[in-house]
Amino acid sequence: MIFAQLFWSFLVIGAFCFGGGYSMVAMIQAEVVGRRGWMTASEFTDLLAVSQMTPGPVGINTATYAGYSAVLGAGYPQWAAVCGSLLASLAVVAVPVALVLGVGGWLLTNKKRGGVAAVMRALRLAVVGLVAAAALGLMGSESFGVPGANRRFVSSVAIFAVVFLLSVWRKAGPLLLIAASGVAGLVVFSLP
Amino acid sequence: MVRKSDLFWSFFKVGTFTIGGGYAMIPLMQSELVERHGWLGEEEFLDDVALAQSMPGVFAVNMAAMTGYRLRRLGGAAAAIAGNVLMPIVFILLLATVFRAFGDNVYVQRVFMGLRPCVVALIAAPVFNMARSAKVAWSNAWIPAASAAAVWLLGVNPVLVVLAAAAGGWLWWRVAKGGRP
Incomplete structure (x- = not known):
């Protein structure tokens, strides 16, 4: 039961969180701390601090940790908790990866079309600005x-x-x- | 032909050695995929960044999926994603089970005080190379400038910037070029 809940919660979080990283945090917090009670608020704050200090995307880190502590909290042994953490990580990337493969595959076969080429040219210009904004935003x-x-x-x-x-x-x-x-x-x- | 094991190892390095996630992975991805192995051209790299950014979910994993798929289809995507998330997952599990007080360690904190400015510099440095491969010129420099200002100064969601750029590119093609290839 706990496994089905974990999978569904993180499937939804992954599917609806645009912008990645810290824009995901509010939604994960509402679900994992507020609605499901899989982690306490202070555990969640510690996890955010640790996510900034350990390698890896914050979405994966949170899913892994929440999966582990949710299954352990439901009274299962440690090996089951490890399975829970893997399940939650898998769920959080499932929908976005399917979308990337679908849209990306279509783009690869249609990149020569005039409209697609024009869109990609504009996107490349915008992405340069986005990366610059990321660097500027961290200069605090x-x-x-x-x-x-x-x-x-x-x-x-x-x-x-x-x-x-x-x-x-x-x-x-x-x-x-x-x-x-x-x-x-x-x-x-x-x-x- | 790019080997799947090479894809795995490249993304393993990216996932293992970047702290801060997301954009902090861009410099290492660029150095691995574009400069070291030459698997992607600069333009293709920017295309993948744009696509990964415009989809929901975890940016680094989306990037691994797209690059892996471009090079070796589904098997390549799976290898790249697995490499990218392996160490982060192992690390968090170790943390959950063994080293709960890791973040409070004073030596760890000192190392990270040195790493933070380094990460900022690593994100800033490739902007110039990217500008060249995106063919930034005086006539179109307002596009990256406006994107950066919207996100940095106005706090606009980057997804909206990507969508606006896509719509603008398409309109320009319909109106200025009359829909020709």
């Missing part, structure tokens, strides 16, 4: 700390500048830059 105190002559802000701006320059001019790979920035953060913020 969440990422850089409070502006001023403090260690957090100065080192964050320095890391930003070095990573930006290296990836634009030297084509440095993102993995190396991510690893180096993590080490830099550990060293700089651990200094007395």
Whole structure:
């Protein structure tokens, strides 16, 4: 019973959440915390914090965690809870993936048509703006700390500048830059 | 022919090493798919980003589905999605069962203070390359500028921007080009 509820809840969340990421959060919270009571509000807040710190999309992370704790809370053993987490993750991507494959497949076979080509050209232009907006939207105190002559802000701006320059001019790979920035953060913020 | 196992590993890397999800995965996807393996052209990459963005659900998984499908049809989509979500799921399960206090660890927090500005820079850097492959010129630069301003300054949902751009492109084709190819 709990498995059917999990599957249905996350199927609906996945199907109706446009915009991904944090626009999904309100809907997941209403369903998982409010309506179903699978997680407490404080568990949910912790999960959001952890989602920002662990790899992976927040939608998948939340579905995995909620699936686990819902099945465990219904009195099943741990292995069943792991199955529940996989089921919830599968449900949350099922409808969108089917749509992507349907629309994408159609686009691939019709990309030479005049109308489709014109639409794709306009979309490419808009996407450049969307990615720029994503970067601009992250340039706040969440990422850089409070502006001023403090260690957090100065080192964050320095890391930003070095990573930006290296990836634009030297084509440095993102993995190396991510690893180096993590080490830099550990060293700089651990200094007395 | 792109091997499915290579697709799996590329998306495995993307899923494992990007923090913050969504747009934070774009730079690593671009470096893997376009630059390192050359599986996609810059234009095709932008097409996939637009499609993944305009569908409901999880952006990174939609992107894996579309790119995998483009390269190896259904099997490719399955391999790319599995690679993309494997480590995030394992990590959350470990967290749920073992390391509940992970986020409170002071060393973890320090590492993440270093990672956040890096992620912002990694998202900002490819904008210039993308602008070149989207053929941005003085005549059409208002389109990316207006999209960025709508989302960043006015808080417009990106899905609406994608839909508006699609409608605008289609209208331009009907009106200015008279519906010719």
